[in-house]
Amino acid sequence: MGGDFGIWDGGEWEGHVLHLLQAEHGAHNVQKVPAKHLGDSGLDFICLYKRLVYQCYAVQEPIDVASRADKQKTKITTDIGKFCDPSGGAAAILKNEKIKRWILAVPLHDSKAVVEHAATKAAEVRAKKLPYVDDDFQIIIQDQETFDADTWNYRMLLRKRIRPVVPEPTDNDVAAISDGDQTLAVNLRTKMVKRVPDPSELEDVVDDLLRVFLHSENTKDALRFMAPDAYEDVVRLISERLRRLRLGSRRLVGDPLDAEIDSLKTAILSAVPNLDPGTADTIALGAVSDWLMRCPLRLD
Template sequence: MDQSMHGLIGLSGAEWQDLCTRVLRMHHGADLVVVPDKGGDHGLEAYTLSGHLFQCYSPTEPLSTQKRYEKQREKTTKDVGKFIDNSDKLKKLFGEHVKINRWIIMCPYIDSKDLAAHCAAQTKRVREARLEYADPDIHVICQTMEDYEFSYKKVVNAQLARMHLPPLAEPDYSSVDSAGVDRMREKLGKVHSLRDESRRSDYVRRLLYSYLNSQEFRAYIKDHYTEIHALLESELDDLEQRLVMEFVLDNSRAATQLQKVLTETEKRVKECAPDTASGDSRTLAQGQVAEWLMRCPLDFYEDLAS
């Protein structure tokens, strides 16, 4: 799976449906007909005039491969059933000129070949129903966003071009876990230039300011820019793995290592959201580094300088 798409796993049903709709609009243009939720459950989100029907499904994660498959299988079975049973509604919906030839369930992640086999069984089921609005050679298939990679990236780029974050507010420092702050303070004491207590206290306060505001930023991004949130979280998770596996082997001075991590984190943020103001990018990066310091993926060797 493309790294930028890995963060799509775990989107809520509403978030996934919204993303699918925008990507499908980009891909199919005026050929796409979106079916509103109001007015009855038709068991589909959209269809095209050329005969492709879409049902979007994102199960609540985390799940094992088997559990994910079981939920996807049950959803497919249930909604194919609606496609067969709701004949009066669907005949009116599709009219005389649309014949469905692809019934498609779109999921953020498919990691079991059994779902394709189940879709083949559902194909047989639909064909045997001999529906007026279904092509005799209809297929039930499963897809992910990788099947629409070009359109997905165009949607992401469109979001990037208009991304704006709300202004910063003075955060509530009392909400931060005191044990995490003590952990951060202890680690920063290994940085030679921060051994002075007042200087280190000021640095900790600035990091906490960024940490709390970055949490607000990331919540806002999740609510307003789903694709950017998925990409950002995926990139930061990847960088955390580097902290655990690579930076821990770095025996350079603590100040050098801290600067390297800050720079690399801000670089990743800017790559995910290049239109973001520099100050906001720094806030997101510094907030993430503060979290790593409190949560333990990031630590330093003691500086030998006295």
């Protein structure tokens, strides 16, 4: 993991750390302390069963090592002051606990000067004999190297979310594809008539399916330019699924559309986990619409 720690703003880093802590300690063992109302009292997250508190901090990068260290030391001094305030929020929240570690979570920790400063401040805290502080209280600094590598890499992958922005098809776009190949709309009516027997409602459904198909195709085109590898994975999955449908049973049972859409969306997100779920949903919807138009599948 070394090297690529990234550039973070404070809110994004705090959210990232929350997910890392939930993965490490369990979601039910991590308490967030919101700062919006009355401040955060020198702590962002509490893990009571291990008697740990976390404070998140991301400096504005790029910055040199010495300047980063100075900012991190200042952060420790400021927030430990809040933590030790007997009239502050930390004292009220932690009054029945004995906190063993106050942890500064940062994207990059690369100076022993910060460790030395943390040790000095920890000794000052222990000397105060605060009722919510353990006799073995320490201040430590954690960065990406401290967290589980698989969890970190997964969260970083999600951070690079692929989300192409594609406008909805217009009425003219839908009319063009319907008029250009009238068999597509005919196939949709034939497949959907038992599901939607009302003629006027059926036409609305056919229009929606054509619209979804166009939106899906446009989304895949955008994905091809934005993330070619992801595009190839998605197209391969759709082709494989269609091949199985053609070679296997031509009859879909149960609630076929919902099941097929959900199954395809799950497969797409499994292959491309950083693809935006809404994008995966659009592509899956469009693929199933395409199959209904072009393949000899029955819905009964």
